[in-house]
Amino acid sequence: MDLYYRPGSAPCRSVLMTAKALGVEFDKKTIINTRAGEQFTPEYLKINPQHTIPTLHDHGFALWESRAIMVYLVEKYGKDDKLFPKDVQKQALINQRLYFDMGTLYKSFSEYYYPQIFLKKPANEESYKKIEVAFEFLNTFLEGQTYSAGEDYSLADIAFLASVSTFDVAGFDFKRYANVARWYEHAKKLTPGWEDNWAGCQEFRKYFDN
Numbered sequence: 001m002d003l004y005y006r007p008g009s010a011p012c013r014s015v016l017m018t019a020k021a022l023g024v025e026f027d028k029k030t031i032i033n034t035r036a037g038e039q040f041t042p043e044y045l046k047i048n049p050q051h052t053i054p055t056l057h058d059h060g061f062a063l064w065e066s067r068a069i070m071v072y073l074v075e076k077y078g079k080d081d082k083l084f085p086k087d088v089q090k091q092a093l094i095n096q097r098l099y100f101d102m103g104t105l106y107k108s109f110s111e112y113y114y115p116q117i118f119l120k121k122p123a124n125e126e127s128y129k130k131i132e133v134a135f136e137f138l139n140t141f142l143e144g145q146t147y148s149a150g151e152d153y154s155l156a157d158i159a160f161l162a163s164v165s166t167f168d169v170a171g172f173d174f175k176r177y178a179n180v181a182r183w184y185e186h187a188k189k190l191t192p193g194w195e196d197n198w199a200g201c202q203e204f205r206k207y208f209d210n
């Protein structure tokens with residue numbers, strides 16, 4: 001089973017943390033330098049016509065979208081269902097958080113920071129407010145909660161950790177969201193692969209300066 005990825009990329013980091021938590025090893029890990037356009041080679045487009053990373057290639061089966069990959073890894077290779085329980089309501093809550101992470105929280109990151117990092121555009125106040133709204137929601141989800149989706153540590157915590165650490169390394173002051181700050185400190189300690197994730201964040205940080 002092969003993974004195409006880049007160490008700095010937040011969606012790639014959440015897949016790597018999931019694999020580590022499951023004890024899953026990839027046969028081959030191939031770095032795709034998206035800034036150099038390596039995702040547009042005919043070979044890569046054949047595997048993933050949407051040309052995104054991460055992409056998993058499991059003996060002829062190709063899958064992209066990080067959160068779909070995370071779920072696949074648990075369901076296919078997990079020794080148990082702890083990170084993504086089979087219980088319908090527990091699973092539904094985790095899915096809600098994963099969709100929130102993709103469609104609201106990380107989206108707010110990409111809308112505010114990507115134009116500044118990759119297009120060297122000025123900061124946009126409206127986009128910044130969307131980050132604040134997303135963090136207010138996350139802070140509310142975490143009120144009185146140790147974990148981000150229900151009573152147990154799950155894929156939701158791994159996905160949020162990849163996203164929140166990216167805000168962290170970008171210098172966004174999320175510590176004012178007390179529940180998020182408390183959860184973050186705890187989730188870091190619980191997550192195998194946190195150190196590698198943080199090293200990946202430092203790689204991402206370099207994009208700000210180049």
Ligand SMILES: N[C@@H](CCC(=O)N[C@@H](CS)C(=O)NCC(=O)O)C(=O)O
Nearest residue numbers: 009011034039051052053054065066
């Ligand atoms: N929602 C996707 C986002 C994937 C994505 O946009 N990845 C970026 C790198 S962080 C990428 O592949 N960019 C290159 C491209 O789209 O051509 C996921 O979670 O996997």
